[in-house]
Amino acid sequence: MSLLSTSGTPVVSCRQLRKNFGSGENQVQALRGINLDIYPGELMMLVGPSGCGKTTLISVIAGILDASAGECQVLGENLLTLASAARTQWRGKQIGFVFQAYNLLPTLTAAENVAIPLLVQKLPRSQALKQAAEMLQRVGLAERIQALPAQLSGGQQQRVAIARALVHQPPLLVCDEPTSALDHHTGHQVMELLRRVATSANRSLIVVTHDARIFPFADRIAHIEDGLITHIAENSPALIKESLHVA
Amino acid sequence: MINTTPMDGASPLFKSEIVIVYAIALKMLLGDRLKYFGLIAGIAFAAMLIAQQASILVGFTKQTGAFIRDTAQADLWIMDPQVRFSQDHIPLREIMVHTVRGTPGVQWAVPLFQGFVRARMPDGTNFTLILVGLDDSSLTGAPPLMVEGALTDLRRDRAVFIDAGTSAKKLRMKNGGNRPMQVGDTFSIMDHQAYIAGSYRSRTSFFWEPVLYTTYSRALTFAAGGDRNLLSYVMVKLLPDASLEQTRALLQQRTGLAARTNEEFIQLTADYILNETGILMNFGFAILLGFAIGSLVAGQTFYNFTLDNLRHYGTLKAMGVSNRTLAGMLFLQVAVVSVLGYGIGVGMGSALGLLMSSAGLAFSMPWQIPAITALAILLVSLLASWFSLRRVFALEPAVVFKG
Ligand SMILES: Nc1ncnc2c1ncn2[C@@H]1O[C@H](COP(=O)(O)OP(=O)(O)OP(=O)(O)O)[C@@H](O)[C@H]1O
Ligand SMILES: [Mg+2]
Numbered sequence: 315m316s317l318l319s320t321s322g323t324p325v326v327s328c329r330q331l332r333k334n335f336g337s338g339e340n341q342v343q344a345l346r347g348i349n350l351d352i353y354p355g356e357l358m359m360l361v362g363p364s365g366c367g368k369t370t371l372i373s374v375i376a377g378i379l380d381a382s383a384g385e386c387q388v389l390g391e392n393l394l395t396l397a398s399a400a401r402t403q404w405r406g407k408q409i410g411f412v413f414q415a416y417n418l419l420p421t422l423t424a425a426e427n428v429a430i431p432l433l434v435q436k437l438p439r440s441q442a443l444k445q446a447a448e449m450l451q452r453v454g455l456a457e458r459i460q461a462l463p464a465q466l467s468g469g470q471q472q473r474v475a476i477a478r479a480l481v482h483q484p485p486l487l488v489c490d491e492p493t494s495a496l497d498h499h500t501g502h503q504v505m506e507l508l509r510r511v512a513t514s515a516n517r518s519l520i521v522v523t524h525d526a527r528i529f530p531f532a533d534r535i536a537h538i539e540d541g542l543i544t545h546i547a548e549n550s551p552a553l554i555k556e557s558l559h560v561a
Numbered sequence: 562m563i564n565t566t567p568m569d570g571a572s573p574l575f576k577s578e579i580v581i582v583y584a585i586a587l588k589m590l591l592g593d594r595l596k597y598f599g600l601i602a603g604i605a606f607a608a609m610l611i612a613q614q615a616s617i618l619v620g621f622t623k624q625t626g627a628f629i630r631d632t633a634q635a636d637l638w639i640m641d642p643q644v645r646f647s648q649d650h651i652p653l654r655e656i657m658v659h660t661v662r663g664t665p666g667v668q669w670a671v672p673l674f675q676g677f678v679r680a681r682m683p684d685g686t687n688f689t690l691i692l693v694g695l696d697d698s699s700l701t702g703a704p705p706l707m708v709e710g711a712l713t714d715l716r717r718d719r720a721v722f723i724d725a726g727t728s729a730k731k732l733r734m735k736n737g738g739n740r741p742m743q744v745g746d747t748f749s750i751m752d753h754q755a756y757i758a759g760s761y762r763s764r765t766s767f768f769w770e771p772v773l774y775t776t777y778s779r780a781l782t783f784a785a786g787g788d789r790n791l792l793s794y795v796m797v798k799l800l801p802d803a804s805l806e807q808t809r810a811l812l813q814q815r816t817g818l819a820a821r822t823n824e825e826f827i828q829l830t831a832d833y834i835l836n837e838t839g840i841l842m843n844f845g846f847a848i849l850l851g852f853a854i855g856s857l858v859a860g861q862t863f864y865n866f867t868l869d870n871l872r873h874y875g876t877l878k879a880m881g882v883s884n885r886t887l888a889g890m891l892f893l894q895v896a897v898v899s900v901l902g903y904g905i906g907v908g909m910g911s912a913l914g915l916l917m918s919s920a921g922l923a924f925s926m927p928w929q930i931p932a933i934t935a936l937a938i939l940l941v942s943l944l945a946s947w948f949s950l951r952r953v954f955a956l957e958p959a960v961v962f963k964g
Binding site for chain 1: 582585588589591592593872873875876877878879880881882883884956958959961962963
């Protein structure tokens with residue numbers, strides 16, 4: 315049992331969380347009563363068949379989507395009562411995002427892309443670019459600071475995206491299928507990076523994935539089916555440690 | 562957890578941090594050259610279309626007043642009240658010239674004949690011309706510029722002047738002569754012999770028929786065998802201290818005729834011709850169509866641009882960029898493209914217009930047209946970006962999370 319897993323006050327705490335899309339006959343119940351706690355320093359994976367509600371769940375947790383009912387406390391904030399504009403600001407400060415398609419702005423350099431969260435936090439440009447460069451160095455891209463996304467490989471682009479998600483030191487990272495656009499080897503490297511660089515005692519990660527081969531990187535794995543969590547599995551620390559050595 | 566709102570304090574536009582976000586907006590726009598030029602081309606096309614169509618209508622409108630402007634050397638035109646446009650010949654009795662001259666406030670008054678007459682070229686080609694007869698002694702109302710010969714040549718026996726600008730087209734002999742009539746030629750007007758004593762240049766007229774000038778008395782001879790009661794207009798110059806409205810009222814009362822200023826007469830003519838010929842309807846429709854197509858192109862262009870960038874806006878919003886800043890970014894992008902596209906479009910429109918008018922086609926672009934076009938482009942751009950904004954504001958998780 316991981317030492318980190320269930321200690322401290324939960325960073326994320328969902329109770330009977332529901333999300334419906336549409337109404338009447340066309341209504342889709344994407345989340346049908348999710349109960350989930352995520353703890354500081356924990357890497358939580360969400361797995362399950364396509365359409366089971368993984369993206370919907372992280373969208374609600376990250377403050378992108380309004381839930382329909384239930385409770386969702388994230389970093390002490392009750393997201394169901396937080397107004398939209400305030401939530402946008404909260405998100406900018408508290409959440410880091412890693413997307414399946416990287417979502418880098420194609421006309422900005424790697425450093426400029428990474429600097430955006432800092433600019434949003436109103437850091438002066440020079441300082442933002444300096445911190446962005448440092449962050450790029452930490453993800454192993456010191457040489458590619460001035461490169462445009464199109465000049466980078468998929469794995470490199472995702473590393474830029476991870477740098478962008480981390481640069482403003484958010485306490486919660488949300489990753490939707492971060493490896494599914496990458497081959498196995500590159501995906502493994504990206505997960506290693508997330509585990510090594512992103513995980514710290516005060517930062518939690520939620521990683522949505524289809525890819526069973528990266529399961530060993532998780533502290534816990536929540537299996538979702540049809541809008542409900544069926545069970546949560548825990549990885550032993552030994553397995554996690556081992557996964558970091560298999561490249 | 563919530564820190565202070567970003568909008569407190571000074572206007573956000575002047576905060577350097579926000580300016581950097583706008584720099585990102587510009588980079589988004591300029592980074593993709595192909596798309597950027599496509600956007601500008603779309604707006605330029607729209608601006609050109611709108612300005613072009615409107616300028617052609619204004620050009621036509623101006624042409625309808627060409628004769629009055631060329632002839633206007635006086636303050637008032639006395640005419641039959643039923644006259645509808647400048648070439649509408651409703652004869653007056655010649656005695657009216659004397660009645661007008663005897664009216665207080667009048668400095669001088671001269672007769673003017675103007676009417677359509679039939680004529681025959683030396684090679685037998687029949688044609689219709691607009692004959693203008695100028696007061697014999699003063700030649701008031703003469704064309705503004707002589708090309709060949711002098712104005713006084715009009716006093717020579719049987720003399721007429723032809724339009725140097727249009728003679729090649731309108732006075733071409735097609736029955737074997739195989740050349741345009743020119744100065745020195747003799748031809749016949751209503752079986753009276755006429756001699757081309759000179760040529761002039763005038764404003765482009767709306768009417769197709771060639772305009773030939775002669776003296777008033779000779780015009781009456783040509784057109785009606787000397788009937789003295791075929792006067793078209795009396796042109797009146799007022800005394801410097803005479804009141805226009807008082808003299809006009811007096812003139813109308815004494816003659817029972819209408820007295821119009823140049824501008825009023827021009828307006829009357831334009832209204833009649835534009836409405837009666839259907840030009841206004843047709844061009845109004847063409848302008849609307851140009852506006853609609855242009856707007857559609859411009860709007861579509863912007864909308865597509867935003868749609869293409871939706872994932873990027875969504876990503877920015879996910880990273881905490883406020884709706885207000887996103888709107889600012891989008892407006893900045895729209896503004897840059899609109900201003901450049903507008904400039905290029907109106908510029909190309911005027912260049913094309915210059916070509917058109919040098920080819921003798923109707924085209925006139927007063928400052929109001931670029932101004933109205935600017936408003937139209939602005940409106941369309943704002944509308945399109947407003948529609949796009951709704952998509953940007955309603956951040957759909959699917960937009961940012963899909964692979
Ligand atoms: N905006 C929406 N409007 C209507 N239905 C939606 C919307 N977004 C998601 N859904 C539905 O909600 C359900 C859950 O979708 P979600 O995207 O969360 O699934 P997922 O687990 O992420 O699937 P995948 O593995 O394919 O990404 C699906 O049935 C989906 O069709
Ligand atoms: Mg998904």
